[in-house]
Amino acid sequence: MYRKILITTDGSAVSSKTACAGVAFAAQMQAEVLVLFVAQEYQYPIYVEIVPPSYPSEDDYRAAMLQAGEEHTRTVVQACQQHSLPCRAMTAFAEHTALKIVEVAEQQQCDLIFMGSHGRSGWGQLLLGSVTNKVLSHTRIPVLVHRLIKEPDSK
Template sequence: MYSKILMPTDGSELANASIQAGIEFAKKVNAKVVGIFVAANYQYPIYIDIIPPNTPTEEEYQAAMRAFGESYLEPARVAAHKEGLEFESVVKFSDAPAKEIVHTAQQYACDLIFIASHGRSGVGQLLLGSTTSKVLSMCDIPVLVHRVKKH
């Protein structure tokens, strides 16, 4: 069925719930799991004349975002290992997260993307979240959209 599943997260509650559901699904089909966090690219402060001394360098920003990404992916790693699944985490930088998710799925030879219906934007929207919608429109491999049920 599926041998390697990509699971994106933005660290939100909804994404975490979907990751847990994705791990359960991966266990059922005995698939490897690749977790991904996509951080925004570093933005140079070009709109001001003097750069404040507390502005992080690009290297500092990337190190901080890698740390955030790994912390967001850690619950998935723990859950996967608890279920005896292979897990690999990936932190990427892009201002087009959907495009990066699809590219990473291809790069890591994933045959399914298991993604939350919404991320940080929340469930207040009537339609799918923008990143999820873009992944669906760009992707040529199956995408399973997980919707968290309200209690």
């Protein structure tokens, strides 16, 4: 039914558990997986006139976020390999995470977005997480929202 599934991750324990569930779902469909980590755009300090020497450069920040993206997506890629599923990992930069998820899903011709009901901002929210809610309201691509019954250990 689904041929290409976008699975999102933000590196949190909740998101990692959700991504593993997404791989299991993709395995049932024998679908290709695109795993996506969205990093925030580089922000210049607005509170000073001169950038402090300890503040990372834009290049250093991008390199660190690309490394973080690789680390956050690694377990999903490995899970796909265990299921013999084609998989590609991607790190994108954006001010608005939800809009970037929708944009990537459309550009990469995904026919399903698989994401958690909550991510980093997590369990303090009563309903859906803000990113999930925004993705649902901005895309025409089907979205499967995975909800964990309890918060995973952060080990």
